[in-house]
Amino acid sequence: MNYKEFLKKFPDEKSIIDYFIKIRYPEGIKCPKCGNTKVYQKKARPKVFDCNFCGNSFSIFKDTVFEKTTTDLQKWLFAISKFLNAKKGVSAKQLQREIGVTYKCAWRILHQIRKAMAEENPQGFANGQFSV
Ligand SMILES: [Zn+2]
Numbered sequence: 283m284n285y286k287e288f289l290k291k292f293p294d295e296k297s298i299i300d301y302f303i304k305i306r307y308p309e310g311i312k313c314p315k316c317g318n319t320k321v322y323q324k325k326a327r328p329k330v331f332d333c334n335f336c337g338n339s340f341s342i343f344k345d346t347v348f349e350k351t352t353t354d355l356q357k358w359l360f361a362i363s364k365f366l367n368a369k370k371g372v373s374a375k376q377l378q379r380e381i382g383v384t385y386k387c388a389w390r391i392l393h394q395i396r397k398a399m400a401e402e403n404p405q406g407f408a409n410g411q412f413s414v
Contacts, residue, residue: 285380288360298355299328303342313338347394357381361391365399 283291292298303311312319313333320334329348332339343349348358360381364372378388 283363285360288363289356292356292359295355296328298359299342301359302348302355306342306346311342314340314344347398353383353387353391357383358391361388362395365392365395 292301310319311321311331313321313331313336315338316333316336318333318335321331322334324330324332324339329343330339330341341349348355351358361372361377364377364380372392374385374389374392377383377392378385381388383391
């Protein structure tokens with residue numbers, strides 16, 4: 283799948299967030315502080331949820347490569363799917379061309395993905411459930 287085809291499947295940030303929620307929270311989202319399941323997605327910031335019980339606000343991307351990024355989530359998800367599906371690996375140059383970011387940015391994305399995959403208890407994407 284190239285980036286154009288990928289964008290048809292994931293046309294906006296919200297579609298990425300919905301997809302991510304399905305992977306990371308297969309049993310639904312819970313407040314990390316009190317365990318309450320009545321949580322509400324913020325309209326203006328869909329990656330942030332508010333707990334109805336304790337008032338805690340939390341990001342569904344906590345402890346993932348998405349947490350502090352300023353790069354589009356679509357680019358991230360595409361890079362991850364590329365990374366997981368490429369038999370011979372992905373080069374920063376290749377990624378740079380496909381998603382239209384600087385070489386430095388592409389390099390950083392790949393570096394972060396490799397790091398996340400290598401962690402002992404990876405959260406989110408490194409658990410083999412991820413495929414686009
Ligand atoms: Zn709570």
